[in-house]
Amino acid sequence: MTAEFERYLALSGGVGGAKLALGLSRSLGTGQLTVLVNTGDDFEHLGLRICPDLDSLIYALSGLSNQAVGWGQRDETWQCLDALAKLGGENWFRLGDRDLATHILRSEWLRAGQNLTEVTTKLCAALEIQTEVLPMSNDPVATEIICQSGQSLSFQHYFVRERCEPPIQDVRFKGIDQAALNPKAAALLGGPSPLDGVIICPSNPFVSVRPILDLDQMARRLIEHKAPVVAVSPIVSGLAIKGPAAKMMQEMQLPQSALGVAEYYVNHYPKVLDGFVLDVQDEHSASDIERLGLKVLVTNTMMHSLEDRCQLAENVLSFCREIA
Amino acid sequence: MTAEFERYLALSGGVGGAKLALGLSRSLGTGQLTVLVNTGDDFEHLGLRICPDLDSLIYALSGLSNQAVGWGQRDETWQCLDALAKLGGENWFRLGDRDLATHILRSEWLRAGQNLTEVTTKLCAALEIQTEVLPMSNDPVATEIICQSGQSLSFQHYFVRERCEPPIQDVRFKGIDQAALNPKAAALLGGPSPLDGVIICPSNPFVSVRPILDLDQMARRLIEHKAPVVAVSPIVSGLAIKGPAAKMMQEMQLPQSALGVAEYYVNHYPKVLDGFVLDVQDEHSASDIERLGLKVLVTNTMMHSLEDRCQLAENVLSFCREIA
Numbered sequence: 001m002t003a004e005f006e007r008y009l010a011l012s013g014g015v016g017g018a019k020l021a022l023g024l025s026r027s028l029g030t031g032q033l034t035v036l037v038n039t040g041d042d043f044e045h046l047g048l049r050i051c052p053d054l055d056s057l058i059y060a061l062s063g064l065s066n067q068a069v070g071w072g073q074r075d076e077t078w079q080c081l082d083a084l085a086k087l088g089g090e091n092w093f094r095l096g097d098r099d100l101a102t103h104i105l106r107s108e109w110l111r112a113g114q115n116l117t118e119v120t121t122k123l124c125a126a127l128e129i130q131t132e133v134l135p136m137s138n139d140p141v142a143t144e145i146i147c148q149s150g151q152s153l154s155f156q157h158y159f160v161r162e163r164c165e166p167p168i169q170d171v172r173f174k175g176i177d178q179a180a181l182n183p184k185a186a187a188l189l190g191g192p193s194p195l196d197g198v199i200i201c202p203s204n205p206f207v208s209v210r211p212i213l214d215l216d217q218m219a220r221r222l223i224e225h226k227a228p229v230v231a232v233s234p235i236v237s238g239l240a241i242k243g244p245a246a247k248m249m250q251e252m253q254l255p256q257s258a259l260g261v262a263e264y265y266v267n268h269y270p271k272v273l274d275g276f277v278l279d280v281q282d283e284h285s286a287s288d289i290e291r292l293g294l295k296v297l298v299t300n301t302m303m304h305s306l307e308d309r310c311q312l313a314e315n316v317l318s319f320c321r322e323i324a
Numbered sequence: 325m326t327a328e329f330e331r332y333l334a335l336s337g338g339v340g341g342a343k344l345a346l347g348l349s350r351s352l353g354t355g356q357l358t359v360l361v362n363t364g365d366d367f368e369h370l371g372l373r374i375c376p377d378l379d380s381l382i383y384a385l386s387g388l389s390n391q392a393v394g395w396g397q398r399d400e401t402w403q404c405l406d407a408l409a410k411l412g413g414e415n416w417f418r419l420g421d422r423d424l425a426t427h428i429l430r431s432e433w434l435r436a437g438q439n440l441t442e443v444t445t446k447l448c449a450a451l452e453i454q455t456e457v458l459p460m461s462n463d464p465v466a467t468e469i470i471c472q473s474g475q476s477l478s479f480q481h482y483f484v485r486e487r488c489e490p491p492i493q494d495v496r497f498k499g500i501d502q503a504a505l506n507p508k509a510a511a512l513l514g515g516p517s518p519l520d521g522v523i524i525c526p527s528n529p530f531v532s533v534r535p536i537l538d539l540d541q542m543a544r545r546l547i548e549h550k551a552p553v554v555a556v557s558p559i560v561s562g563l564a565i566k567g568p569a570a571k572m573m574q575e576m577q578l579p580q581s582a583l584g585v586a587e588y589y590v591n592h593y594p595k596v597l598d599g600f601v602l603d604v605q606d607e608h609s610a611s612d613i614e615r616l617g618l619k620v621l622v623t624n625t626m627m628h629s630l631e632d633r634c635q636l637a638e639n640v641l642s643f644c645r646e647i648a
Contacts, residue, residue, distance in 0.1 A: 046432050047371060077403045083425035087431070087450045097421040101407035108370050108413070126411045 006196040008317070009188055009227075010035045013208020014053040015070050015242050016234050017201030018060035019303040024060055024199065024311030025131040026306075031180065034132040035145055036185045038203070039145035040173050040211035043156045045093055046084075048103040049110055052156070053208065054120055054135055055102055062127035065099075070242055074100045092161040117182060134183070136212045139179035144205055148251070162246035167251045173211045179217035189221045192232065196322030197220060198271075202229035202301060204245040205264055206252070219269045228323035230275035232301060233258040237281040241294060241302070259285040266292045275323050277301060277316055288291040295323050330520040332641070333512055333551075334359045337532020338377040339566050340558050341525030342384035343627040347637030348523065349385055350626075350630075351457040360509045362527070363440065364467035364497055364535035367480045369600050370416055373428040373434055376480070377532065378444055379426055386451035388422075394566055397422045406466055416485040441506060456508070458534045463503035467531055469496040472575070479531065488568035491497040491575045497535045505540035513545045521644030522546060524555035524597075526625060529588055530576070543593045552647035554599035554640060555589055556625060557582040561605040565618040565626070583609040590616045599647050601625060601640055619647050 008028060012021050012035050021035045037056055044050045050069075059065035059073055066074040076096035083255075085091040095103070100121065109119045115138040124133050143155035147166040158164060188195055203209050209231075213219045224230050238256045240246040249256045254264060258278040262285075265273050275295040276283060279302065286296045297319040303309045332352060336345050336359050345359045359381055366375045376395075383389035383397055390398040400420035409415040419427070426447065433443045439462040448457050449532040451581045468477035471490040482488060504510075512519055527533050533555075537543050547554050562580045563572040574582045578588060582602040586609075589597050599619040602609060603626065612619045 046428050047435060049426075077401060077421065079401045079421035079429070080404060080424045083397075084429060087425055087429050087447060089425065089429045095404035097401065097424075098407040100404045100421075100424065101411055101413065104370050104372075104404070105408060105411050105413045111371060123399075123411060192470040 005186075006032055006317075007032050007193065008197050008320070009185070009195055010201055011038075011051070011203075011209060011212045011223070012036070012039045012057060012198045012201040012204045013084055013203030013254070014056035017053070017203040017208065018056040018065070018192065019309050019314060020201045020232060020316070021057060021131070022060045022306070023303070023309030023311070024317070026310045027313045027317055031132075032131045034134060034185070034188060034210060036134050036136050037210045038184060038211050039135045040176075040207065041155050041159070042140070043154060045156070046095075047107070049107045050093070050103050050156075051106065051116070051135070054133065055099070057133050058102070058120075058127060059247050061124075061129045061131055063135065064071060064127070072096050074278055076118065079272070091095075091245060094160070098249070103323075114317045134182045136185070136215055137179040137182055139175065140268070141172040141176050141179050141211055141215070143211060144174055145207075146171045146172060158294060164247060168248055169251075171206055171210070173214060176211060176214055179215055180222075181218055181221075182216055186216075186221070189225050195225060195227040196324065197227050197254075197317070198225070198229040199316055200229065200265075200319070202232040202234040202241065204234060204240070204243055206245065206248050210268075210269055213269055213272065216301070228274040228320050229272055230277060230297075230319055230323065231261075231273055232277040232312070232316060233261050233279065233282070235261050236279040236301060248256075257285060258282040259288050262289045262294060268270065273321055278317065294317070325473070329556065330356055330641075331512075331517065332357050332521050332523060332644070333503070333519055334534060335507070335527075335536045336360070336377070336381060336525040337362045337527030338365070338380035341377070341385075341527035341532065342389070343633050344438055344523070344525045344556060344636060344640070345455070346384045346630070346643070347627070347633030350634045351637045351641055352503040354454045355456075358458060358509065358512060360460050360506060360531045360536060362535050363459045363461060364465045364500075364531065365479050365483070366464070367478060369480070370413070370419075371431070372419075372424075373431045374427050374439070374480075375430065375459070376418070378457065378647075379423070380449055381453060382444075382456050383424070385448075385453045385455055385457065388451070396420050413574065417480060418484070424609075432579055433554050441508065458506045458508055459501040460509070460539055461506055463499065464526055465500050465503050466498040466537070467535060468496045468498055469621070470496060470533075470551055480603060483568070488571060493575075495530055495534070497538060500535060500538055503539055505542055505545075510545070513549050519549060520648065521551050521552040521641070522549070522553040523640055523644070524589075526556040526558040528558060528564070528566065528572070529585055530569065530572050534592075537593055537596065545597050547595045552598040552644050553596055554601060554619075554621075554643055555585075555597055555646065556601040556636070556640060557585050557603065557606070558604040559585050560625060574621045581609060583612050584608040584619060586613045586616055599643055601643060621642070
């Protein structure tokens with residue numbers, strides 16, 4: 001079987017996941033890759049529907065992303081936000097001028113009755129993105145951070161406004177019991193056409209991957225589907241490449257390591273994972289992870305350059321083929 | 325009586341009116357000037373509530389206006405609109421990045437339940453505007469242009485998208501029968517404290533001043549109030565300084581002249597005007613306008629510089645005092 005006829009599904013949060021998704025999109029042809037994206041981070045702000053993880057994917061796959069800061073668009077300007085602050089508006093969420101256009105149009109199309117999948121497809125088409133990018137659900141799911149102080153914060157308030165500072169107690173996903181898995185993803189996992197692998201991108205397991213796996217029997221669907229499921233560790237050498245994953249692990253009293261991530265997935269989603277990808281820096285944990293019942297790939301998972309993204313993608317795809 | 329204790333009300337549309345309002349604001353102190361602004365041009369666009377005439381006033385009075393192009397903000401950028409166009413969004417209405425902040429905040433505050441007067445007051449306060457700027461009404465009024473083709477266009481579609489090209493048959497103001505005059509303006513005109521003059525700015529009589537005068541017995545209120553009412557001609561030497569007023573007069577078979585404007589006001593709003601201000605270039609019409617029963621001031625009405633605006637304001641205020 002050549003790569004030409006293969007079909008993969010990637011589960012992704014924002015920035016880290018988007019890097020691997022970009023690599024996968026370069027390795028696979030049109031029609032071969034679907035990225036199912038967390039929407040638990042979505043929120044309404046200043047009347048705009050903002051989908052940070054979808055935007056990270058869209059910007060990464062269209063070449064618009066700002067790789068220097070790791071979020072938003074490159075060549076971004078901040079005139080509107082500056083004027084907004086002068087008028088007394090909230091400016092804790094960094095809305096760039098070009099980024100604003102995405103939020104304005106998405107909000108407009110949603111108000112016009114299109115669902116989030118249709119809107120996302122239109123945005124991708126306008127930017128000539130070949131990869132299929134799907135929100136995990138068309139229904140609202142809202143991530144809430146329950147802080148150790150007892151305070152409950154919506155995800156963006158925790159993540160951006162409070163800079164992930166409050167120690168967390170728990171995470172809840174409001175609406176998840178009522179939300180349906182994206183019908184296109186459900187068809188991919190339940191349909192007659194084979195899927196050659198499911199790749200859980202190096203995204204935050206607790207706030208980016210968990211909402212996707214908790215949604216509408218997604219974990220069961222992955223178990224029942226025969227395609228190999230492999231996860232790439234977002235923790236390298238005990239540190240999160242980006243974001244609060246490692247800090248959250250500490251606060252949740254989980255070991256801050258790639259092994260800790262593998263244990264989390266195996267304990268909370270038994271039988272879902274077939275393979276685990278960890279960085280060469282964490283090679284010492286490979287045997288412990290194998291003892292959890294997982295196949296292990298040790299490789300470079302640090303994606304500084306486009307070449308790194310493509311190389312990791314190739315390695316992960318080969319790993320899927322080996323497991324299958 | 326010194327200018328210190330006087331109180332004036334100006335009725336204004338957008339750019340032309342805003343120029344005189346700025347001059348008046350320099351001649352009068354805090355608490356002496358209220359500008360009542362047309363909101364018939366307001367519209368919803370991309371989910372944003374846009375109030376072009378209020379914005380022209382706010383930008384002129386705060387020193388933010390772009391005097392080169394005559395609308396919007398100075399030092400404006402167009403990143404959002406550019407990105408919007410690339411995503412397939414409508415870009416016929418020129419939304420600048422800094423301008424967008426006004427629309428986003430206004431829309432947000434309106435959604436939160438504040439009325440347009442409260443929102444306008446907050447925007448003015450943020451920009452340290454001393455003059456009281458009031459929307460003519462807190463209720464929606466929508467200007468519709470009935471074209472000679474029979475087509476009906478919302479005002480901004482006619483004005484911006486179609487660049488005033490379709491010949492007009494008539495103008496209608498949807499909602500005007502249900503709309504209440506701004507309570508603060510009603511109090512000014514009906515209350516116990518004296519008003520020393522009402523100045524109709526050099527705005528388009530048919531689409532900027534007419535909605536204010538047609539609103540909630542405004543014409544009757546002006547007649548019953550003892551303060552002199554003077555209008556400044558927006559037509560100089562047969563041409564509109566800005567906008568489609570002259571073209572509209574031709575299409576409505578009115579004489580394209582300052583005299584034509586005076587006749588229009590006298591015929592449609594009998595007894596409202598006490599005085600009329602026309603440009604030195606139109607001095608030849610002064611006696612014809614006096615024969616309509618109006619006092620006439622002939623002066624320079626061309627407002628190229630800030631000095632022009634202030635000088636015209638001084639002359640108009642003196643004219644009001646003479647009439648009183």
